[in-house]
Amino acid sequence: MRKKLIAGNWKMNNDVEESLKLIKSLLTSELNEDVDVLICPAFTSLYPVIHELKNSSIKVGAQNMHFEDKGAFTGEVSPSMLKSLGVEYVIIGHSERRQHFGETDKIINKKIKACLKHGLKPILCVGESLEQREAGIEKETVRAQLIKDLDGVTDGLKIVVAYEPIWAIGTGKTATSHQANEMSSYIRAVLADIFTVDIADNILIQYGGSVKASNAKEIMEQSHIDGALVGGASLIADEFIKIINY
Ligand code: PGA
Numbered sequence: 001m002r003k004k005l006i007a008g009n010w011k012m013n014n015d016v017e018e019s020l021k022l023i024k025s026l027l028t029s030e031l032n033e034d035v036d037v038l039i040c041p042a043f044t045s046l047y048p049v050i051h052e053l054k055n056s057s058i059k060v061g062a063q064n065m066h067f068e069d070k071g072a073f074t075g076e077v078s079p080s081m082l083k084s085l086g087v088e089y090v091i092i093g094h095s096e097r098r099q100h101f102g103e104t105d106k107i108i109n110k111k112i113k114a115c116l117k118h119g120l121k122p123i124l125c126v127g128e129s130l131e132q133r134e135a136g137i138e139k140e141t142v143r144a145q146l147i148k149d150l151d152g153v154t155d156g157l158k159i160v161v162a163y164e165p166i167w168a169i170g171t172g173k174t175a176t177s178h179q180a181n182e183m184s185s186y187i188r189a190v191l192a193d194i195f196t197v198d199i200a201d202n203i204l205i206q207y208g209g210s211v212k213a214s215n216a217k218e219i220m221e222q223s224h225i226d227g228a229l230v231g232g233a234s235l236i237a238d239e240f241i242k243i244i245n246y
Helices: 016-027 043-052 079-085 095-100 105-117 130-134 138-149 177-194 197-202 213-220 237-244
Strands: 004-009 035-040 059-062 089-092 121-126 160-163 204-208 227-230
Touching: 004 089, 004 204, 004 237, 016 035, 016 043, 016 237, 035 089, 043 059, 043 079, 079 105, 089 105, 105 121, 105 138, 121 138, 130 138, 138 177, 160 177, 177 197, 177 204, 177 213, 213 227, 213 237, 227 237
Parallel strands: 004 035, 004 227, 035 059, 059 089, 089 121, 121 160, 160 204, 204 227
Antiparallel strands: none
């Protein structure tokens, strides 16, 4: 049985004070116990958020990391640094990192392996652009990402995959639940080729892209969708709580 994972990707938002305010709203609300809740704040808020959540079941993740353990990489954060803070998950290969920071599948593959080596659970983001969908090559695109990003990865059960069509991120344009489920089912089939059918059946596949309170239920009820990676709507306490309690 796959337990749903609803994650808030705060992106480059919320200073420490704002982060703690949002966390307090979550802590004082009743949250759906059938769902694992994950918060991914900016690096600067990780420590205070983890401290604030220490007696709670809400999990904490980072939005990125370097693949090396340490060294002369000015401005970067290593897997062991995150692990030592108590971080459990790391978002890897988000389309904003691929687009704005030149992250290639090769780099993403190294990051996935580094996560697993350090006992961190990667949330691997894959998804096609609008041009790729319009050209009818969305499945090939996602398949190629999965094959390259997971090359040489053996521990399939420790990863989460987030299907995030780029055209739906931050645009208010959500994939239909049918489109999202169809791609998630396809992703599961590719994961079965990469790992085994049994492993693929147990990998969580999230949907991300303009998830909000008004569409969460329909998305979450799809057979191959095991949760959501929520950007904009996770910054608004009431909205995010409604998504969790869909
Ligand atoms: P959005 O972002 O919910 O604001 O579309 C999702 C994401 O980028 O993970």
